[in-house]
Amino acid sequence: MKKRVVVGMSGGVDSSAAACLLLEQGYDVIGVTMRTWRDETQGDIQARNGCCGLTAVDDARRVADCLGIPYYVLNFKEDFRKYVIDYFVGEYTRGRTPNPCIACNRYVKWESLLFKAKQLGADYIATGHYARVVKYPDTLRLSISRSAAKGKDQTYALYSLTQAQLDSTLLPLGDYRKEDIRRFAAEHNLPVAHKPDSQDICFVPDGDYASFIKEYTETAPPEGDFVDESGRVLGRHKGIARYTIGQRKGLGIAFGRPMYVKSIDAAGNTVTLSEDVSVSEMITSDVNWMALEPFEGERRFNVKIRYGDKAAGCTAYVERAADAIKIRCRFDVPRRAVTPGQAAVFYDGEYVAFGGVID
């Protein structure tokens, strides 16, 4: 019998091509668009290109029709609010910088969608990520490896998948480059072949996080002080959620020399500025083990500390505390803007070895 796969379709070219590829490979394909945030009944949404906009649903449906596959729009709004929006807002108000796409992958796509897919009798879920699911030769554990699309590597956002989740995951775009996929989509007359890529976080289409948080929490974040590393007040900030580590622009003060956000203290409501925001060490917690399991001693990795980061050499150790495992890592060259709340993903060659959240 054909294996059944549920493809998460965002209406974009990548997930559309993924569905088409799987169909050609002989899978029984079902298309699903996840309704994650506001919907039409609230009447306050303009057409937009994020992954949960209305145009997304229309486009995905057109592609599904074109492929002749069953297609459903399913509701994940409760989970999305709980695991993505609440987390997103919470992290900013704790002075950290969240990555909502990783949270969405971890809790919504690879928990809720996978569960729905299994209910529908599916063996797998698939997405249009540029990455591969592979066995890591040394441990025979499942891992994610970098795709052929060098510029479009999306392994970073997938570091949190468990072995069981990876076992139920197909990433059909892993062997292609973006331009191959666009050509493939055009050759197959997929109606979204020429649609531009989406960039922004889907629930903040205008990129204005601060206003989003203010609206969502219905409170204006309190103003506070910019301080230097000795605690001397340099000026007033407009609420900690507006700043992220390493930020230079938009501080609203001229210092006569480049100043960057070095750290954010939520409890004290202060933002510390400094001329030098490099660090040589970092601690990562909430670790998900992928190709590797906890190891003894030190090991060499390349680590990415944000989406789109260039992996840089480091030496890492596993630190076992009473309640949790943490990773301490020393960069070969000090790194700028190591940002609490962002993911750190450690690579062994092309493979994701493990990843976690920067403390």
Add this chain to the structure above:
Amino acid sequence: MEKVYFDHAATTYVRPEVLEAMLPYFAEDYGNPSSIYEIARSAKKTLETARDKAAAALGADPAEIFFTGSGTEADNWAIRGIAELYEKKGRHIISSAIEHHAVLHTCEYLEKRGFEVTYLPVGEDGIIRVADLEKAVRPDTTLITIMTANNEIGSIQPIEEIGALARSKGIVFHTDAVQAVGHIPINVKSQNIDMLSLSAHKLYGPKGVGALYVKKGIPLRSFIFGGGQERGRRAGTENIPGIVALGKAIELAVSEMEEESRRLSALRDKLIDGILSSVPHTFLNGSSVKRLPNNVNVSFEFIEGESLLLLLDMKGIFASSGSACTSGSLDPSHVLLAIGLPHEKAHGSLRITLGRSSTEGQVEYFLKELPPIVSRLRDMSPLFEEYLKISDPARVSG
């Protein structure tokens, strides 16, 4: 695979007799009723014949019928029209918690404009209490808008009593009867109805045409501005094929109502009994007595209606979880919450609405396919596992 359409409350197909009646008005008798020459006169006559039929079906006078583009338009027009017309007298409206969004969202719009709306609660049976209505009436109440029959749970409201109360207080009474017309007897005179909305596609007519009944003497203003159609109250060239179809469909529905209603009620009860007896932890939503002949709404504990719908779809059974207008998103239904269901039980609901094409064989097919689907979903449900642990620890010892 068998295809079983069990979602007639979302929309129905156009009956062949109705299709036949409307076809000539696309390409042959295409005149504009407002013009003066012969084919226009014939269009005008056709329009008025359809109006006569709609009026007869409701016990109204033809002059009291205004054709619209949909039931939703009729609701919007009635509610906003009365609210604005009597704004000087008062800005209070009474509605119910289980109205269709066409009514609820219109009321919400008015609330934003400074009107006050009281949403009457309903009992477990999905029916308002007239005593609650009486208490809610204020000197500044200008409109009561309560649906005749609910689209999700099929509960039928005490329309005649509501109408009598409204009349005794000098308040306009509007009812959204989109689910009721052609399905249960309606008489605007004996039921004291001042305004009523209906829609053709719920009674085997086409989509895109509805009507508003407005009792003589209510000077409802125009809602859509333009030409002088519908006695200057609803501009826009008349949708003659649609209106002809509405007339034909409503005439047929009323003439066949008694027999069809008996047939559907029997199928409905067979479904309800069959579901409740074959699937444990399942209950009926809404009244078992004051219920539309074609409506079944049940909740299956521990599972999500959304998953159930998909698995039924794979078996060729087309049902819904709430009203079609919201099932794209599947938020817990406001109607089920209003009859007191907690969130998780509201999520596990299934609505089946029968129609002319529904047969005993389809009901049996459904009753055969349903139980294994529910068991499968429950086997995967963490809520069900939790329940088993508490109720019978031995069963899940492994």
